[in-house]
Amino acid sequence: MVTRRSVRRALALGSALVTSSALLVMSAQQPAAAATITVRGTIDCLNNNYYGDTRDWYAYEARGIASPSGTSMSLNSMTAIPATHAWQFELTLPSSDTSVGVSALCSSGHQYGDYGWSGGWTSIPAGTTVVTAAWGCSTAPVSPGPWVTTCALQSVTYS
CATH class of the missing domain: 2.60.40 (Immunoglobulin-like)
Known part of the structure; x- marks a missing residue:
């Protein structure tokens, strides 16, 4: 049986992963050097x-x-x-x-x-x-x- 505590942990972990991924993508996009x-x-x-x-x-x-x-x-x-x-x-x-x-x-x-x-x-x-x-x-x-x-x-x- 899944407890409320397990559901909250799973949701918190999922939210943290989504936030971390978004920050990683944003920080990886550097301005291009002048061409x-x-x-x-x-x-x-x-x-x-x-x-x-x-x-x-x-x-x-x-x-x-x-x-x-x-x-x-x-x-x-x-x-x-x-x-x-x-x-x-x-x-x-x-x-x-x-x-x-x-x-x-x-x-x-x-x-x-x-x-x-x-x-x-x-x-x-x-x-x-x-x-x-x-x-x-x-x-x-x-x-x-x-x-x-x-x-x-x-x-x-x-x-």
């Missing part, structure tokens, strides 16, 4: 001449690129900022990327052309979801040869 990193950047040609030949006012080639995925954005997808003569871009990267950089050509108006380019890179710390960065690019002649644009990171914040 992407957003890079908001600008690329500015620093040593151009704002008089005469307007081809020097903006980079005539520019690219933002991430590593190791190789995700990139070309000049065609960037927005011009007339006040500063810079290009602005937003690039969405997989969270596995560890660095981002740019490259540009800034001297289409120079007599000898611009045949080389190199990018400034910044590491992306783990857990970062937004990188806001500004790159400055300068053009100089290389003897004996063409003009070369070199880009360097001017400022960066991570969040």
